[in-house]
Amino acid sequence: MKDSAPILSQRSSAVEWSGIRIMFALAEQLSDMINLGIGQPDFDTPEFIIEAAKQALDQGYTRYPPAKGFMDLREAIARKLSAQNKMQVDPDTELFVAVGAMQGVFNTILHLIDPGDEVLVVDPGYDYYSQIRLFGGIPKPVPALEENGFKIDPDDIKKAITPKTKLIILNSPSNPTGAVFDREILEAISSIVIKNGIHVLSDESYEDIIFDRKEHVSFGSLEGTKDLTVSIYTFSKTYAMTGWRVGYVTANKTIIDEMEKLMEHMVSGVTAVAQRAALAALTGPQDCVKQMLEKYEKRRRIIHDGLNRIEGVSCLLPEATFYAFPNISKFRKSSWELSKYLLKEHRIAVVPGSIFGNQGEGYLRISFAAPSQVLVEGISRLEQGLNAMRHQ
Ligand SMILES: Cc1ncc(COP(=O)(O)O)c(C=O)c1O
Numbered sequence: 376m377k378d379s380a381p382i383l384s385q386r387s388s389a390v391e392w393s394g395i396r397i398m399f400a401l402a403e404q405l406s407d408m409i410n411l412g413i414g415q416p417d418f419d420t421p422e423f424i425i426e427a428a429k430q431a432l433d434q435g436y437t438r439y440p441p442a443k444g445f446m447d448l449r450e451a452i453a454r455k456l457s458a459q460n461k462m463q464v465d466p467d468t469e470l471f472v473a474v475g476a477m478q479g480v481f482n483t484i485l486h487l488i489d490p491g492d493e494v495l496v497v498d499p500g501y502d503y504y505s506q507i508r509l510f511g512g513i514p515k516p517v518p519a520l521e522e523n524g525f526k527i528d529p530d531d532i533k534k535a536i537t538p539k540t541k542l543i544i545l546n547s548p549s550n551p552t553g554a555v556f557d558r559e560i561l562e563a564i565s566s567i568v569i570k571n572g573i574h575v576l577s578d579e580s581y582e583d584i585i586f587d588r589k590e591h592v593s594f595g596s597l598e599g600t601k602d603l604t605v606s607i608y609t610f611s612k613t614y615a616m617t618g619w620r621v622g623y624v625t626a627n628k629t630i631i632d633e634m635e636k637l638m639e640h641m642v643s644g645v646t647a648v649a650q651r652a653a654l655a656a657l658t659g660p661q662d663c664v665k666q667m668l669e670k671y672e673k674r675r676r677i678i679h680d681g682l683n684r685i686e687g688v689s690c691l692l693p694e695a696t697f698y699a700f701p702n703i704s705k706f707r708k709s710s711w712e713l714s715k716y717l718l719k720e721h722r723i724a725v726v727p728g729s730i731f732g733n734q735g736e737g738y739l740r741i742s743f744a745a746p747s748q749v750l751v752e753g754i755s756r757l758e759q760g761l762n763a764m765r766h767q
Contacts, residue, residue: 390505394730398714402724409753411741412724414550416615416697418670420652421663424614427655431648440644443635444472444623448654452608452623455657460582460593462606468628471635472645472653476580476609476622481506483576483605483624484542486633488512492541497527499700499728499735501550501578515540518734521702524691525552529563536567542574545594548581551731551740552700553693555585558592565597577606580622583613583664585695586672595625602627613664614656621645621653671697674743674750681754682741685761697744700728704737706764713764714739721760723753 381388395412402408443449449466456462464470473479480503488494490511496503498516507514517535519527532543543564547556568575577594585591595604609622624634638644675693682690682701690701703713710727717723728738743750 386509386511390509393502393505395726398718398724398726401715401718405718405722408718408722408724409749409756410724411743411745411750411753412726413742413744414698415617415744416612416667417744417746418615418667420614420616420619421656421659423659423663424616424652424656427659428648428652431651436647436651438647440647440650442638442644443631444470444645445647445650445654448472448650448657449623451654451657452625456625460579460606461596462593462601462625464625465628469625469631471624471626471631471638472650473607473622473624473634474642474645475611475617475620476578476607479605479607479609479622479624480576480578482634482637483607483626483630484510484512485637486630487542487574487605489541491539493537493539495532495535495540495543496732497544497546497549498732499525499551499738500544500731501546502730503544512541513539516732516734519549519552519554520734521691521738524694525549525554525700526556526560527564529560529567532564533567536571536573540571540573542576543568544576544578546578546580547594548579548585548591548695550581550696551698551726551728551735551738553691553696553698555589555591555694558590561592561594562597565594565600568603569599573603575600575604577604579606580609581612581696582608584668584671584697586668586675587694589694591695605630610653610656615667616652616656619646619649619652621649671743674745674747675699677747677750678741678743678754681750682757685754685758687761687765697742699741699743700735700738701741702737703728703739703761706761708764710736710739716764717757717760720763721756723756723760725757 453466488510595606605626610616687705714727726740728735
């Protein structure tokens, strides 16, 4: 046997472990932790959704589902997209129910990207680098700086485009910065992509967690963009359903057909009972969404005010999501070093900003998907930790 032959393919072994996982593995070894690194709602899935799932099991939803999702779920999604996102989609040919937003992202890149293709990503922004690299794509970061409210300047997109640019990934509202890209920015980007025939992946996972009645604009609703846009949504954040693993994608028929074709070879559909729960979520009373939003709103104030009270820290008010992205550059330590120190010495877990791109260096991502008293304790530990560091 050749003992030097690598077991894993180059493609697979080139992908790195997620930085967030590494931080959490460290955190798990310690007791008395306050974890503000978490990227999921702390709420339980609303009771009526759980009840619908129980009933679905009794009704026999235990067999293979259609590869692109149950038709009644796709119809309910199409109605929601029309009413909420101002997009008219054919539930039969333009919709795909996915294993969370994550599968939507993975498949979009799988179907659109060939080796050598360039993909523009927002920096700091959600980590799409691994999926892009897995398929031989080249991620090209475009800055979204704090001085612009962490919003992209469309001129920077124009400058970053080359003949190899195949896709732009947008994520508004943004994880990790909580920024919402305004209509004018998205319209300016739409003119650029239409002119250049570039596709856009619009990851709108946080579309419902928006404060102060700020407008969420779905990129695919802008004139002339429908055919170029792959829009991705999820039940995970809106309905506190991260564990159910249901999301959906709308795109043109060619892309949706491809997703359906590959789904057969991958996982043969999204778990039937989880799809029934998702249908109940969409068609049931929506006050649960409003109630969770009201709680996030209160927590946002606690975190924002608390962070800005700490000497040397400054933090913009997040417009959306349950993340704050404070600037910690005055401490002259890398965000990894600072996060590790806070974890080990002060039992508080946060996520280093550099995980979200080079422009994320000098920041931390702090989740406020936690009860108020936990946030207050978290801020107090952060303050102690950072004060102690200042006096070292
Ligand atoms: C921006 C963004 N996209 C996609 C996902 C994945 O969501 P899902 O649970 O639907 O796969 C997340 C999860 O944190 C996210 O923050």
